[in-house]
Amino acid sequence: MGKLHRWGAVRWTIPMVSGPLIIASFVVAKAFGADEVGNVFMVAAAATGTPIVITAARALRLRVIGIDLLVSVAVIGALIIGQYWEGAAVTFLFGLGRDLEVATLNRTRSALAELVSIAPNVAVVMREGEQVEVPAASVVMGETVLVKNGAKVPVDGEVIAGTGALDEASITGESMPVEKSAGDRVFAGTVSKGGFLQAKATGVGADTTLARIIRRVEEAQDAKARTQQFMDRFSSWYTPAIMVLALAVGLISGDVVLALTLLVIGCPGALVISIPVSIVAGIGRAAKDGILIKGGEFLETSARITAVAVDKTGTLTTGRPHLTDVVVLDPRVDRAQVLTWAARAEAGSEHPLARPILTAAAAQKLTTVGLPEHTAPVPGKGIAATTYGHLVLVGNLTLLEQYGVADTVDAAGAVERLAAAGRTSMIVAVDDMVAGVVAVADEVREDAAQMVAELHWAGVRKVIMLTGDTPLVAKAIGAAVGVDEVHAGLLPEDKLLVVQELQRQGHIVAMVGDGVNDAPALAAAHIGVAMGAAGSAVAVETSDIALMGDNLLKLPEAIALAKSTVANMRQNIAIALTTVSMLLLGVLLGGVTMAIGMLAHEISVLVVIVNAMRLLRRKCSPDMRATPTRAPTRVPALAQHA
Template sequence: MTTIRRWVYGRWFVPIVSGLLIIGSFIASGVAGSDFRGLDTTTLLADALMIAAAVVAGAPIVKKAVDALLIRHIGIDLLVSVAAIGAIIIGNYWEAAAVTFLFAIGHALEAATLNKTRSALAELVAVAPDVAVVMRDGEQVEIDAGAVRQGEIVLVKNGAKVPVDGQVVAGSGALDEASITGESIPVEKNKGDQVFAGTISRGGFLHVLATGIGADTTLARIIHRVEEAQDAKAHTQSFIDRFSAWYTPAIMLLALVAGLITGDLVLALTLLVIGCPGALVISIPVAIVAGIGRAARNGILIKGGEYLETSAKIDVVAVDKTGTLTEGRPELTDVVVLDPSMSRAEVLSFAAGGEAGSEHPLARPILEAAADEGVRYDTPESVTPVAGKGLKAQVEGHRVLIGNQALLDEFGVDDDNAAQRAADEFARQGKTPMIIAVDSRVAGVIAVADTIRADAPEMVARLHEAGVKKVVMLTGDVQLVAEAVAAKTGVDEVRASMLPEDKLDAVTEFQRQGHTVAMVGDGVNDAPALATADIGVAMGAAGSAVAVETADIALIGDDLLRLPEAIGLAKRTVSVMRQNIAIAMITVLALLAGVFAGGVTMSIGMLVHEGSVLVVILNAMRLMRRRGGAPRSAQAAAASIRGEDGLGDADRDTDRDTDRDTVKA
């Protein structure tokens, strides 16, 4: 019973029943029958079946037209309804049945193909786990995935789906993260690694501490974002909606005038059918759904049609340095002692003591170097960031300054330029220098180097191929370090020693020059510039809930090559939108001309019209095909997906490039 009910309410029930009635009418008209009281029974039966076909197919159309009129909206359904009812009144039963039958088929095809283009969302929903195995009272208990509680230990066995976002606390294994990152290469997971709901175990056994459950998982946020995005309208779609609002009444007026002038009611009704802007109305949303769906499959989340359309116009891309062009995995490379009374270990000890109270990502390599060398350091009594210059800390009763020359000047520390010369030399080598001063004396200079991402030069090259005129680095690092990174990556322009407000001003400046600007950050950092840019792009959204929720575009998995891919896909989507509009308009104009010239009937017009709808949809579905690109190595892809940048989630969500960026970026 359920199967029958599902079929009756399915999209193909009405077209099939209507089509069978039309076939029955043709069969009846071809069978010889006897007269009954002067009436041809076969003709009556054939006409009755044809009218029934029109009623079956036309009833849903008329209902939609009436519902639209109740909210003062004149749409395509009204045109078809008037034409079909008029055709029945004047005895053109075949025309009425053909028009409504073809329109019903068009609706069914439209729904089916739109569902096909939404397949990326369906696939995401399909990978959502149903059950979870948790440890409760020392025993394994299988429960619904939605019933897992925060902080519980979830067991992930070979072949099982991970039901929560969490952290591995024991065990090891390999997870297929394609549903989250778009990469099909299984990723090794060990203690301390992050895992995401919806990923699938390809081997091993993991104990996972649940940190994100239910709607708070990365997968749930991605599904929500894609669902919203596919329903969001682009500027062009909004224009088409406004265009249809006056176009439909105009066609009705044209049909009325033509009928009054010529006295030909069939001509007027045919004009109503021919003038249906169905292909025009569907041309934009089907392209948007297909483009956003393809992007989601590739690990690119686009917030909506408006942002997809804007992305096609991007000609300037602004990026920060740390964690974007570089790995975000810096190491301490040099310690230069400038105070003869101090040893290398003492300089490093004061540096580590000051950084121990800092949340800046570059604090970690200093602390790690001190630990590796066995250098003892004390936790600071206080730490005060100094915007754009560095920090001041109180360590073991001493005032410790870690920063640049401007920081020394602010606190009146004399320097014979030895520290500045050492800092400049490190900067020329592409390293980030930090001057260490203890009380009123310069103790030394330390240098930290961050590795440039292997795919950063390729990203810049591909952006240029995608039509981006200029790639600009906006960084708080010193000029020499920024230029060293730019030289290796091919960045067109460098703006260094920038505070957050300076980056905002730079984005605004490019916009005033007429550019469409994309700003690449982490969705939390550089908030003013990201908000001001035409398109804000967040890197590594799988690790940041804020990025998925706030960015215009979120690139899952920290893969730089997703950025040019996103822009290229946006350009192809806009191109398909324009093609679809052209197909729709040319079809309508050609049919209208054919009606006035003679030869185009109501049924033929509707057939061609529905054919144009199908062509528009199929054209948009080309976007669903995956385009080939230079694949990344398995090792590089896995490292990027795992987020092996030497930073924890908290570090990634702190300000990488503010306050002290002039010194450290």
């Protein structure tokens, strides 16, 4: 019995054996007029379906009534009443349809297969001063890996020497090669397009970004959507109902053939497969484009998103503020001196705005060597530092008032003017005198405005910016990118309250953030989205949607794909239900035989699968001709890092 089942499990075995037997039956009957011999061939053809009967029996022992049982009862019944051709035809068509279904389903899982295929097998490492080729899985953390032109990167790592260009499409979905040099991160499975890199291994084997993506895609494609869970419950009573209906029709009409035909055409194959095949294809398409969707439930929810809350810094903006203004207020100093004093004080600061000041001072070759003798950060106000024997204050008016600095009228006016222009300002005071004001500004990502427009195009009614920055700064950024609402001056718990308020208003909310100070809002939102998740194990494992690259346009692409997938699921359900309804009507009115019913049933299964496979095609981005892409816009940096 086990050998028979294994024999039947080999793909194409049943149709390849039963098909020739059916042809032989017709040839013998026509050429020699030997109907009895022809019937023997037909029975033999039907008997090739024995593995189907075995599968049905095993499922029945587990109290599962499936399609195999319906087909088995129909074939055995047809043989008992002498309908040999019908029994053989049903066996052949069911076997052929099942094998075609498996083949096409494997095609929909192509994204996962492609990810697995790009996993590198070998690595070249430096051991005892020599280049050694070893299996990729045997590379040890911290070892130096060599990546030559045309080779796959075998591990996650950090470049320690050399330069080169890597094709990271397998990770981020972006087709353009990325230049790499010392300090940059590299990912397993990416391909060198030129140059020579030496990288220190920071992730090997199952700990690489590629391995996590493969694991997440595999789990996501198997995770059931709510609609699929409903269909599973539906089929659990639908199949027994068809058997009861067939039995009732047979008893009432006395027509056994009619009852058996009802069993065959009532098979819910297309209905059962209609949803999972769409989910597998949709998640697979997303994975190819560098978008990880956690599972069918999140795919369905994403299709209903009506509001998107976006963190500002690092999402809508580059997160890399630059020095824009140095205003001199003390006639005894010049611009370079104001910047020098600010840089000397900020040298001991951890504040995110210290970096652009130090960078600008270094670029202008100003003397800022060494750390202050004493540094005292004042939360919410700025920093007080003792350097070169002078007390230097860098911060807001409140900081100056706290340290008793007088004559701040000019400083207040300068701050007000810069704020109106959308810049984040810091007053620089040396001892008891205000020297000047420095201002910094962030840059809006060049695709931020297009992302907002495409989100609206994809059906999102509200795009909201959440930030801890000041209202003037936030409004300037909001106007630059075209968001619907701006919420400024927020703490992490305030962002959570905004998300909850949107949900109370009936919105399905997606929250896009960095997963650190946005963690409460990300957890509360219906869909949490992580940007630039490549290399971040936490983002890949915990977010509902992980955008592997740093491309903002992947967000509207993900939502549009989710909507297409859900629409595809509904189309498949309609195809399946329409086919079954038409066949049932045809049987009851006459004209639909058992063989015709099985043929139509298998065709409907294939139509459903082919329809789902349309999702695997790469679609063009939305037509954004009405919203031209903007050039990078200089906008204010954050006052408190959002």
